Every structure is written in C-alpha cells, then in structure tokens.
Amino acid sequence: MENIIEIKNLKKKYDDKFELGEIDITIPKGVIVGLIGENGAGKTTLIKSMLNIIKIDSGEIKIFGKDYKRKEKEIKEDIGVVLDNMFFPELLNAKDINNSMKDIYKNWDSELYFSYLKEFDLPDNKPLKSMSKGMRKKLEIVTAISHKPKLLILDEPTSGLDPVVRAEVLEIFQKFIEDEEHSILLSTHITSDLEHIADEIIFIDKGKMLFQKSRDEIIDNYGILKCNIDYFSNIDKKDIIAYKKTKYAYEILVSNKEQASRKYNGCVIDKITLEDLMVLVIKGEKVC
C-alpha cells in the first residue's frame, strides 16, 4: 500500500520545558488515523511541525512520497487543514471565503463549496462572528475539503462541538475517505470519536510516541484485567503494562487479553476503550 505520510525521527525542542522527539510515523492511503494523548502531550506540536507552522530541529517529512523541504508548495495544494483555534477572519462571510480561496488553491471548486454549504445548512452571507462555534467549525471543514485534497490534517476538529454537530462532522470525514484514495490525520482528546471512525491510532505522551497500532488490534487485544488485592502478587510483571489500584481491586492493562484470560482464569477481563487505555497508560502505575 502506498504511504501518504512518512515521518522519520522528527525532533522539535521548545526551550527546556518541552521536547517532541523520536517520532516515526507511516500513514498509508485511504485511512483515518487518530492522534491521541493528553493536553500538552505534543499532538498540536506534531501537526504544526508537519505543516511548517513551526520549524523542526531535525528529521525527515515526506508527504505523498515527496520531500517536504523541496516540494512544500506542491504538497500543500493537496492538503486540507483545520487547526484547533478558529482561524478565519470573523468579519468575512462564507462567500468572501470562496472569493479568497479560489485564488489560493489551484483546484478550488466553488460549485462543490457552495453545495457543501447547502448540505450542512451554512449561510453564505452571514459574517462569521455571528455564527455559532459549531457552524464555524463546519465551515472550516467544508473549506478544507473544497479544493479536493488528498489528505486532511485536522487538529481537534470536534472539540467543543455538541453531539449532533460532532456526528455530522464525523460523517463528513467518513464520506471523504470513501474512495480509499484519501486519508485523514486527526488529533483529538475525544477518544470515543475515534472508536467510530479511526483505522489507526497514534498515541503520544510527553512528546514521545508510545505506539502506532490499528484500532482493531487495540480493541481486540488489549483489555483490563480486574483482580482482588491478594491476587495481584500472582500476576506476572511482564503481563502488566500499567495498573491502577482501586479501593477493593486492581485494574491492570494487558496487551493480550485472550492469553491473560487463560493464564489468570479467576479474573475478569473487561473490553477496553481508547479512553481507558489513555488514562491507564498516562496515569497508571508501572511495574518497572
């Protein structure tokens, strides 16, 4: 399968407080990849590095197989972007955005843009400042897809939206990748969104990449083993990724729930959600 993004050993240091490092990512065509991690983990820094909003210290970024440093303009013609903060001038309306964007992107399709506006009930003559947050976010997403990009890079596109708008937005994303030629990289801390749409998950913590795995691999293999306090000493340390002690029991994150259920047949193993995984890895105790 052709890769749409290849990142090798990306590093970015912000004074002494934060460092994004050892980031290696490969994203194939036709997938939705979710970037997860707590606030301040480095998700936005990674996205900003990929878009040259901030300058990386070292590493290599290839998008669509092209070297970012040499072919930045070409690459950006085929990327649609939504950043975490609202970014369109609030005095403008959707028509103004079309007027401006049609002279920015070679492939901008005004007809498509206005058809999306209609589809998502967005007014074309109302200034952005009088639109709701959900409407503005939808407009940003519609703008990001109206030049028919091959890749969408989205930073927290669903944050702060109500469940109805969120569902609409997720539907847009699913439609976008339908033809298997397009890909999406989106960061979010609303992990339940990813359980519905993501094919792969990249987990970042404290500026380091913990893993990149398929969603199915995580949901099918990982689990939370629950045992009482006395039984905990019987658990093989090698099987414990992280654990949390509650009042009467231990909750242990395991990476192979079938094997664990055979090995510790007196214990209950619960299915895992991405949120459980995130919380246990970040906040849970480690054995070694």
Added chain:
Amino acid sequence: MLGLIKKDFLIIKANSKQMLIIFAIYLILIFQGTMDITFVVPLIGIMLFISTFSYDDFNNWNPYAVTLPDGRKNVVKAKYISSVILTVILSIVALAFGVGVAYIKSNSINIEEILSSLMGTVLSSVIIISLLYPIVFKFGATNGRIILFVVVFGAAGIGALVAQFIDMTPIINMINGLDSCSLIAIPIISIILLGISYLISNKIYQNKEF
C-alpha cells in the same frame, strides 16, 4: 497571492462603515481648513493597513495562512502589494478631493501645489509602512505599534538632541531639495524603501513560528 490580497480588501470592505464615519469627520475638518486632504491619505491608509494586521492576529489567521500553498511567501508579498494598491487608490481620491475643495473654496486650482503636497504625504505613508511592517511581522500588530511609537519618538528625541550640537542645515537642504524633483524622486525613494522593508519582513516571516 491574489486570494490573500482579496482577503485583506474584503476585511477593509467589511470595516468600511467605521472608516466612512472617520472619513466624514476628516471631511468636516478639511472644509474648515483645520486639516489638509493630503494629510488624511496616510492617516486613513495606515489605519486600514493596521486593522488587517490586527484582525489577522486576533483571528489566529497567520498559523492557517502558512499552511496554504506558498503561504509564508505570499502573506508578506500580499500585505505590501495591497498596501501599495490602497495608497494609490487613496492618493487618487485625495487628489480628486483636493482639487474639488480648492475649487469650491477659491475657484482656482493650483495643481502643482496639491501634487507636491500629495507626494509628500505618499512618501510619509511609505516611510511609516516601511518602518512598521517589519516590526509588526516580528512582534505582532499590538506590540508592533507600541514599538513603532517608541522608535519614532526615540529617533525624534535623539535627532533633536543631535541637532543641538551639530549643524543640520545640509540635511534640511537635502529634504527641501527633494521637493523640487518630487515627482521623480519620491516614487524612486518609495520603491527602494518598500523593497528593503519587504526583504526584511520576508526574512522575519520565513523563520517565524506560530
């Protein structure tokens, strides 16, 4: 880049109501003779230019603008080009008003005097743009304005201090000399100043992180 120029003009258009009110106040002052029409050009022009920078900062436009194709290069180019276009438009408006006001007041028009005064104000617009833009690109619209005031008043203060000890006559003569050949000299000086300023702004913006 055309798209970015359009974006700035669309912001100015959306803001035009406030600007028309300000312009109306100026018009009264002009008819009263308190203010010269040609002086209004840089004033309104700079207010409009700065407002686009302020909206860019306020609306987090810059991080998005650099994700657009050739965004980093075009943002700077677009700002300078739209400023030049706006200065030219405002100069034409000022010239027309200048001629009109002169005709209403005295029934006679001294085109040469109006042109020469207009050239002077265009040059002051260019000087302010050339000084201000690199500072605004570096420090943002709000901080940039403060720094510009400090720089301008600081320079004026130092100039006044230096003038106490050194004879400034040759410099004053040189500036006065500009007046006589202003139609040729001012556009050339403007292009040089804007060119240098653009190169500095471009250098700043290429390396800026958002």
